[in-house]
Amino acid sequence: MTEVHETETGARARTRRAIVEAAVRELAHDAATSLGQIADAAGVGRTTLHRYFPDRAALLDAVGSETVARLTEAHARARLDDGDARTALLRLCPEYLLLGDLLTLFFTGVVPDTVLDEGGAAPLAALVARGHREGSIDRELDVDWVVGVVWAQLYLAWATLREGQAARHDIVPMLVRTVDKAVAP
Structure with missing residues (x-):
């Protein structure tokens, strides 16, 4: 009985x-x-989709939760507490870029700012504030400004990748270099 339930x-x-x-x-x-198009893309019927998510709001909530989970994973992979804050920030940028289509959902407002604040902006802002305290990030640049610069560069990098204008292995070094030059003291 337990095996069937686990399956x-x-x-x-x-x-x-x-x-x-x-x-x-x-x-x-x-x-x-x-929702019908999403069900088709998932390879399930609309009835099945509604069994899991009764309406669009419930599905968007699940997308928001997935966003927070993936941001949290990106923070862990970037090892935000290792080394100075600027170096951690430069490790974080390529990890954020791996979020792929979730970035589009941030930039187009499909994922509400509150989700971004909860999962992405708060740890990013804390990292920048730490960089200010230790002197690895330019203190003359406001925390919100640096966070905005990072998101703007991610938007450019993701749009360039998505449109096929360059390969990921070309974009990542440009993204990291641009952010580094923008925030260095």
Whole structure:
């Protein structure tokens, strides 16, 4: 009995994840994408989608939760507490770039600012403030300004990648160099 329950739970988790991932992809391409289009992209029926997410708001909440989880993972991979804050910031930029279509959802407002504040802006602002205290980030640049510079450069990097104008291995060094030159004391 336990094995069957675990299999059902695993299948439910995979289906839910497929729906959320499809929502991220589809909403990044068109914020007005219908739930039917998301269900099709996830390879499930609309009834199945509604079993997991009764309405668009519930699905967007799940996308917001996924956003916070992926931002948290990016922070962990970047090892924000290792070394000076500027070096950690430069490790964080490529990790944020890996968020892919979630970046589009930030930039287009599909994911509300409150989600971004909870998962991304607060740790990023704390990192910049630490950089100010230790002198690794230019103290003349306001914390909010530096956070804005980072998001602006990520927007440029992601838009360039998404439009196929350059490869990731070309974009990352330019992104890191630009942010480094912008925030260095």
